[in-house]
Amino acid sequence: MTNPNQKSFPVTWDQFHRDSRALAWRLAGMGTFDAVVAIARGGLVPAAIVARELNIRTVETVAVKSYDHQNQGGIQVLKAISQPVLDLARNGGKILIVDDLVDTGSTARVVREMLPGAHFATVYAKPKGRELVDTFITEVSQDTWIFFPWDLDVAYVAPISGGTD
Ligand SMILES: O=P(O)(O)OC[C@H]1O[C@H](OP(=O)(O)OP(=O)(O)O)[C@H](O)[C@@H]1O
């Protein structure tokens, strides 16, 4: 569960939609993208929102897993980028890679190697990985854990004063 040494940054669906739209607005000023590559699973939601806003119809996925709960393990590529999208990139197509966040940058580093000329965008960024991202919306400190709406439920919370109700 939650690491007590970390700050917590819970994000609602509403806020995530707003922040993803803000990312789309920022990207809209950067020309036309020929395809979006979502880093599954976390990148699927912002990629769908950005693709809708920017009218990008070619949507590809790459599946990379680096965390079990909040523990980082080795990077595993579970699904590679399809050949037609790699060919598009090789022939000069403009590719947008989208993920929900960059933390240590391990995931970003691996996916960037697959598509060296692509534009890498995330909604949130932590300092260690920030340099690997071309465009992001909100930075949080390295000791913050971002809780995404798909990992949350509505639940009781104890009062700040420490009482029980
Ligand atoms: O910068 P890093 O330290 O690599 O961390 C960031 C990555 O970690 C999370 O994915 P995770 O591997 O947990 O898989 P998920 O997207 O399926 O939740 C998140 O969605 C990013 O892809």
Ligand SMILES: O=c1[nH]c(=O)c2nc[nH]c2[nH]1
């Ligand atoms: O839900 C998540 N929140 C985070 O802050 C994070 N960092 C890496 N992977 C993460 N997943």
Ligand SMILES: [Mg+2]
């Ligand atoms: Mg991920």
